[in-house]
Amino acid sequence: MAFQGKKLINDPNDVVTEFIEGLVETYPGLQYLDGFPEVKVVLRADVSSAAYDKVAIISGGGSGHEPAHAGYVGEGMLTAAICGDVFASPPVDSILAGIRAVTGSMGCLLIVKNYTGDRLNFGLAAEQAKSEGYKVETVIVGDDCALPPPRGIAGRRGLAGTILVHKVAGAAAAAGLSLADVAAEAKCASEMVGTMGVALSVCTLPGQVTSDRLGPGKMELGLGIHGEPGAAMADIQPVDVVVSHVLNQILSPETNYVPITRGNRVVLMINGLGATPIMELMIASGKAVPKLQLEHGLAVDRVYTGSFMTSLDMAGFSISIMKADETILQRLDAATKAPYWPVGVDGNHPPAKIPVPMPPSRSTKSDESLSLPPQLNQQGHILEVAIEAAANAIINLRDSLNEWDSKVGDGDCGSTMYRGATAILEDIRNYPLNDAAETVNEIGSSIRRIMGGTSGIIYNIFCKAAYAQLKASSQPVVTAKQWAEALEASITAISKYGGASAGYRTLLDALIPASAMLQERLNAGDDPCVAFVLSSEAALAGAESTKHMQAQAGRSTYVSGEILASVPDPGAMAAASWYRAAALAVEDKSRASS
Numbered sequence: 001m002a003f004q005g006k007k008l009i010n011d012p013n014d015v016v017t018e019f020i021e022g023l024v025e026t027y028p029g030l031q032y033l034d035g036f037p038e039v040k041v042v043l044r045a046d047v048s049s050a051a052y053d054k055v056a057i058i059s060g061g062g063s064g065h066e067p068a069h070a071g072y073v074g075e076g077m078l079t080a081a082i083c084g085d086v087f088a089s090p091p092v093d094s095i096l097a098g099i100r101a102v103t104g105s106m107g108c109l110l111i112v113k114n115y116t117g118d119r120l121n122f123g124l125a126a127e128q129a130k131s132e133g134y135k136v137e138t139v140i141v142g143d144d145c146a147l148p149p150p151r152g153i154a155g156r157r158g159l160a161g162t163i164l165v166h167k168v169a170g171a172a173a174a175a176g177l178s179l180a181d182v183a184a185e186a187k188c189a190s191e192m193v194g195t196m197g198v199a200l201s202v203c204t205l206p207g208q209v210t211s212d213r214l215g216p217g218k219m220e221l222g223l224g225i226h227g228e229p230g231a232a233m234a235d236i237q238p239v240d241v242v243v244s245h246v247l248n249q250i251l252s253p254e255t256n257y258v259p260i261t262r263g264n265r266v267v268l269m270i271n272g273l274g275a276t277p278i279m280e281l282m283i284a285s286g287k288a289v290p291k292l293q294l295e296h297g298l299a300v301d302r303v304y305t306g307s308f309m310t311s312l313d314m315a316g317f318s319i320s321i322m323k324a325d326e327t328i329l330q331r332l333d334a335a336t337k338a339p340y341w342p343v344g345v346d347g348n349h350p351p352a353k354i355p356v357p358m359p360p361s362r363s364t365k366s367d368e369s370l371s372l373p374p375q376l377n378q379q380g381h382i383l384e385v386a387i388e389a390a391a392n393a394i395i396n397l398r399d400s401l402n403e404w405d406s407k408v409g410d411g412d413c414g415s416t417m418y419r420g421a422t423a424i425l426e427d428i429r430n431y432p433l434n435d436a437a438e439t440v441n442e443i444g445s446s447i448r449r450i451m452g453g454t455s456g457i458i459y460n461i462f463c464k465a466a467y468a469q470l471k472a473s474s475q476p477v478v479t480a481k482q483w484a485e486a487l488e489a490s491i492t493a494i495s496k497y498g499g500a501s502a503g504y505r506t507l508l509d510a511l512i513p514a515s516a517m518l519q520e521r522l523n524a525g526d527d528p529c530v531a532f533v534l535s536s537e538a539a540l541a542g543a544e545s546t547k548h549m550q551a552q553a554g555r556s557t558y559v560s561g562e563i564l565a566s567v568p569d570p571g572a573m574a575a576a577s578w579y580r581a582a583a584l585a586v587e588d589k590s591r592a593s594s
């Protein structure tokens with residue numbers, strides 16, 4: 001279904017001029033020509049045509065590809081960018097205005113993406129500028145590798161690979177080369193680069209409705225950057241498969257679009273099309289590099305990941321591969337003040353991973369005392385069933401916890417707890433179960449290793465405090481009273497570090513009533529198993545009661561009382577559930593062995 005795209009804009013006709021105003025407010029090195037609305041030219045603030053003694057590099061085209069092209073204006077890259085309206089070539093007069101503003105005695109190079117409108121407008125502007133006495137050269141970039149060689153006169157489209165050509169040309173000009181030499185380097189770079197795009201969504205032009213061309217679960221392969229349909233539509237695939245397909249297409253020996261063969265050195269650009277998170281782009285980069293190395297036999301010298309040449313709010317990415325040699329690498333690595341050229345990507349890679357540093361002093365405990373004993377004693381058996389039951393309860397509760405947390409937090413409480421529970425179930429094979437204190441400490445280690453979030457650190461504190469309390473008794477076999485003291489110590493520590501108390505709508509609202517009931521029943525002389533089960537009922541009741549509490553800790557504090565009243569605190573429910581499961585398992589086990 002087509003729908004009006006949501007955008008934070010004013011008049012759709014003003015988006016380009018308002019973009020330029022914001023850009024020059026942001027970057028003091030940039031200015032624009034005072035010719036709105038027709039002339040939309042961004043230029044280096046430190047360059048004036050009469051005095052400029054380097055070759056000026058000028059590019060541009062339709063807008064909607066931000067940060068291209070204006071974001072690449074700066075020393076070492078573009079001298080000026082000519083901005084057309086969204087997806088429309090800039091008119092000849094704008095291009096001429098840009099040429100006149102920045103071109104000195106060394107002349108200027110126009111870098112033009114291969115589109116009919118751009119070729120004609122930049123071409124005519126170049127002719128006019130030459131007739132005015134300017135030295136002008138033009139390089140056309142057509143790096144698209146998605147389609148077989150076109151039958152007509154249009155040629156291959158210019159895509160994100162153009163940014164690499166900008167950088168090579170800009171660095172060559174900054175090095176003081178002549179116009180002929182700068183143009184030669186730019187032309188050579190343009191012939192070394194190939195690009196192909198993949199889109200998951202169609203872009204929305206300002207003020208227009210979004211096309212429903214791409215249904216859910218579909219992706220488009222081999223698209224341009226103007227919202228035109230791709231070469232093919234396919235079911236969405238894992239990014240690994242997509243990356244492989246695109247690399248094969250770019251490097252296809254049939255089309256032979258880029259002169260890259262096994263043993264060559266290349267640079268890689270993963271370019272977001274406007275609505276793809278950095279996380280997804282980095283995943284693509286991480287997959288593309290080993291594929292280029294292992295499957296295509298190429299050395300990958302540089303990787304550029306980011307949104308360089310977008311298509312408004314399109315989701316997807318393009319991949320560009322450029323054959324590299326020492327000169328190209330030098331140009332790509334050269335310093336630039338262009339605000340959107342990525343920093344920190346120059347130079348050779350050290351090994352990608354190094355070992356995690358170990359703490360300065362390793363534990364003095366022997367391995368034996370910290371591993372599963374060959375024979376479990378009675379306490380060991382009880383601990384084992386209690387831990388397994390508690391962890392399984394959390395595993396079973398994952399989705400409910402996430403659902404509650406999605407209403408009152410960020411929706412991950414169940415997943416965080418699940419990670420901890422599965423780690424504990426894996427690690428239990430190595431817990432020293434006959435020693436309760438050390439086992440609690442090892443549970444803390446499992447949690448510390450795997451669980452993040454608020455619950456992770458809270459349970460870490462829980463285990464540390466319980467361990468310290470249990471350890472103080474110096475007896476491996478722990479009495480019910482000592483367990484109760486350990487629980488109390490944990491509650492005190494959580495409250496001390498987390499700042500919450502009873503009634504704050506946290507897991508303490510399950511643990512505090514549980515602790516109170518346990519102590520009360522033990523003091524009254526109840527059987528420890530009975531006391532433990534009653535204590536777990538108090539935990540559950542406490543957790544349920546959080547529905548009626550206003551939150552005073554954690555993310556829930558930001559949520560309205562109305563929403564809070566619809567669900568219990570997920571952390572409290574998690575605590576009550578594992579505690580209850582452990583109590584019932586202990587009761588079962590004791591009954592079975594008596």
Ligand SMILES: Nc1ncnc2c1ncn2[C@@H]1O[C@H](COP(=O)(O)OP(=O)(O)OP(=O)(O)O)[C@@H](O)[C@H]1O
Nearest residue numbers: 413416453454455498500506507553554570571572
């Ligand atoms: N100060 C606190 N003291 C004790 N428990 C707390 C505190 N703040 C939050 N909690 C508990 O943590 C639970 C949320 O745990 P979760 O791991 O989902 O954290 P989060 O809110 O997602 O934060 P993070 O971004 O750290 O993951 C809450 O339901 C609550 O029981």
